[in-house]
Amino acid sequence: MASASPRRRELLSALFDTFEVIVSNVDEEALFVTPAEEGAQRVAKAKALEVARIAPEALVIAADTAVVVDSAVLQKPADAKDARRMLRMLSGRTHKVVTAVAVAFQGRCHTAVEMTEVDFARMTDEQIRRYVATGEPMDKAGAYGIQGRASIFITGIRGCYFNVVGLPLHRLGVLLEEQGLDIWKGQPGERS
Amino acid sequence: MASASPRRRELLSALFDTFEVIVSNVDEEALFVTPAEEGAQRVAKAKALEVARIAPEALVIAADTAVVVDSAVLQKPADAKDARRMLRMLSGRTHKVVTAVAVAFQGRCHTAVEMTEVDFARMTDEQIRRYVATGEPMDKAGAYGIQGRASIFITGIRGCYFNVVGLPLHRLGVLLEEQGLDIWKGQPGERS
Numbered sequence: 001m002a003s004a005s006p007r008r009r010e011l012l013s014a015l016f017d018t019f020e021v022i023v024s025n026v027d028e029e030a031l032f033v034t035p036a037e038e039g040a041q042r043v044a045k046a047k048a049l050e051v052a053r054i055a056p057e058a059l060v061i062a063a064d065t066a067v068v069v070d071s072a073v074l075q076k077p078a079d080a081k082d083a084r085r086m087l088r089m090l091s092g093r094t095h096k097v098v099t100a101v102a103v104a105f106q107g108r109c110h111t112a113v114e115m116t117e118v119d120f121a122r123m124t125d126e127q128i129r130r131y132v133a134t135g136e137p138m139d140k141a142g143a144y145g146i147q148g149r150a151s152i153f154i155t156g157i158r159g160c161y162f163n164v165v166g167l168p169l170h171r172l173g174v175l176l177e178e179q180g181l182d183i184w185k186g187q188p189g190e191r192s
Numbered sequence: 193m194a195s196a197s198p199r200r201r202e203l204l205s206a207l208f209d210t211f212e213v214i215v216s217n218v219d220e221e222a223l224f225v226t227p228a229e230e231g232a233q234r235v236a237k238a239k240a241l242e243v244a245r246i247a248p249e250a251l252v253i254a255a256d257t258a259v260v261v262d263s264a265v266l267q268k269p270a271d272a273k274d275a276r277r278m279l280r281m282l283s284g285r286t287h288k289v290v291t292a293v294a295v296a297f298q299g300r301c302h303t304a305v306e307m308t309e310v311d312f313a314r315m316t317d318e319q320i321r322r323y324v325a326t327g328e329p330m331d332k333a334g335a336y337g338i339q340g341r342a343s344i345f346i347t348g349i350r351g352c353y354f355n356v357v358g359l360p361l362h363r364l365g366v367l368l369e370e371q372g373l374d375i376w377k378g379q380p381g382e383r384s
Contacts, residue, residue, distance in 0.1 A: 014343045116348075121362060151206045151354055152365045156308075161353040162343055170313060173344045 002051035002062035003166075005139075007147065011167040012061065015176075020058075024050040028064065029075070036066040036073050040100035041111045048102035048109055059181070060104040065166050067142030069095040074142040083132045086143035092122035095142070097164045101172050105179055112175050114168035116159030118146070123153055194243035194254035195358075197331075199339065203359040204253065207368075212250075216242040220256065221267070228258040228265050232292035233303045240294035240301055251373065252296040257358050259334030261287040266334040275324045278335035284314035287334070289356045293364050297371055304367050306360035308351030310338070315345055 001012055004023045012019060024047040031046055032039040047062035067074040069089050077083035100113045123131070131150065137143035144150040146157075146164045162169040193204055196215045204211060216239040223238055224231040239254035259266040261281050269275035292305045315323070323342065329335035336342040338349075338356045354361040 011343070014341055146353075149206055151203070152361045154352070154354075155362050156351045157353060158350050159348045160346070161338075161349060162346075169344045170347050 002047040002060055005166055007145070007165050008063060008167045011162055011165060011169060014169055015173065020055075022051045022054060022060075024062070026050055032066075032073075032075070034073060036068045036096075036098045037100070037113045037115070039073070040064040040066050040098050041102070041113055042100075044100040044102035045109055045111050048104040052104035052109070059176075061101065061172065062104075063099055063101045063167050065097065065099040065141045067095055067097055069093070069142075076139060076141055077137060077143045080132050080138075083137040083143040084128050087123060087128045087131065087137070088125075090120045090142065090144070091128070092120060094119050097142070099163045099166060099168050101168060101175065103172070103175050103179065105181075108179075110175055110179065112168075112171050114160055114163045114171045116157055116161070116163045118157050118164055119155045121153045121155050127153075194239040194252055197358055199337070199357050200255060200359045203354055203357060203361060206361055207365065211253075212247075214243045214246060214252075216254070218242055224258075224265075224267070226265060228260045228288075228290045229292070229305045229307070231265070232256040232258050232290050233294070233305055234292075236292040236294035237301055237303050240296040244296040244301070250297075251368075253293065253364065254296075255291055255293045255359050257289065257291040257333045259287055259289055261285070261334075268331060268333055269329060269335045272324050272330075275329040275335040276320050279315060279320045279323065279329070280317075282312045282334065282336070283320070284312060286311045289334070291355045291358060291360050293360060293367065295364070295367050295371065297373075300371075302367055302371065304360075304363050306352055306355045306363045308349055308353070308355045310349050310356055311347045313345045313347050319345070 001019055001021050002024045026046040028043050031043050043064035044062045048060045052060045074086050077086055094117055097116045102111045134149055136145050136148050146154055160168045193211050193213050194216045218238040220235050223235050235256035236254045240252045244252045266278050269278055286309055289308045294303045328337050328340050352360045
C-alpha cells in the first residue's frame with residue numbers, strides 16, 4: 001500500500017491479512033487539480049505508479065482524499081489556526097468527501113473515485129478550539145477525523161463511511177475483482 | 193455504561209476518558225416489542241434502570257440495536273446457520289438499523305432512538321459462508337459488523353454510522369447536553 005496513513009492501513013486489513021507499506025514521495029499539492037474528483041485520481045495514480053516502479057511485482061494500492069465545501073477544496077491544515085478556519089467552514093452544514101483509489105498491477109493502473117456527503121452539527125468556537133487542541137485534525141484532509149473525537153459532531157452521512165475515513169473499501173473490492181483478484185482477505189479462492 | 197459490547201465501549205471513549213462497564217441481566221428478548229424503535233427503547237431503558245439501581249450515583253448509559261428488513265427484526269443469530277439465513281436476507285438490498293440509547297442520571301431516565309439505512313452489495317453464498325466462518329457475525333444484531341470484515345460488502349449508508357456500530361454518538365451527546373452535562377470528553381467546562 002502506497003500510503004503513510006495509519007487509518008488506511010487499518011481499513012486495508014479488512015481486505016488483506018498481510019501487506020507492506022511503501023510511502024511515495026509525490027508532490028500532492030503540485031499534482032492536485034480541480035475538480036477534486038480529477039485531482040484526487042491524479043494524485044492516487046501518481047502514488048501507485050511511483051511505488052509500482054519500486055516494487056514492480058507487487059499489487060499496489062494508493063488513495064487520495066479531499067474535502068470539498070462549496071467550491072473550496074480542503075486538504076491537510078497548515079497549522080492549528082488553519083485547522084480552526086477549516087472547521088468553522090464545515091460547522092453546521094454538509095460537505096463532500098472525495099476519495100480516489102488507484103490499483104497498479106502487472107503494468108496496468110486503474111482508478112476509481114467515490115463521493116460521500118457528510119453532515120456536521122454546529123460547533124461552537126469553544127468546541128472547535130478544544131478539538132484542535134487535541135492535535136487530531138493536523139494530519140487530516142478537512143481538519144477532522146470522523147472515526148476519532150470529531151465523531152460526536154457528525155449527525156449523518158450519505159454514502160460510503162470508509163470513503164470518509166480514507167479508503168472506499170467496497171469500491172476498492174470491485175476494482176480488484178475487475179482485475180481478477182479475489183477480494184476475500186487475499187486468500188486464493190474460486191471467483192464467484 | 194450498561195453494555196457488554198466491546199464496540200460500544202470503544203465508541204464511548206470518544207465522549208469520556210474513563211467509565212466503568214456494568215452488564216445488566218435484563219431479558220432482552222422478553223422485553224422487545226415491535227415496532228423496533230419502541231422495542232429497542234424499552235430494552236435500553238430497562239438496562240439503564242437496572243444498572244442505575246446498582247450504581248445510583250452514576251451517570252448510566254445503555255443502548256440496544258436492532259436490524260429491520262421488511263417487517264422482520266433481526267437480533268443476534270442463534271448459530272451459524274441462522275447467521276447465514278440473516279445475511280441472505282440482507283444481501284443485495286437496503287435495511288434499517290435502529291439503535292436506542294438511554295441515559296439514567298439522578299433519578300431520571302431519558303431515551304432517544306436513531307435510524308440509519310444501510311445498503312448491502314449482493315453477497316454470493318460462498319462469500320456468506322466464508323464470512324460466517326470467521327465467527328464475526330455471532331454476537332451482532334443482523335449477523336454482521338459494519339466496522340469489521342463485512343465492511344467491504346457495504347456500498348453506502350444514509351444516517352449516523354456510529355448508530356450502525358451500536359451507539360449513536362451525536363444523538364447521545366445531545367441527550368447528555370439536554371441534561372446539563374458537558375459532552376466534551378467528560379471534562380468540566382462551560383456550557384456553550
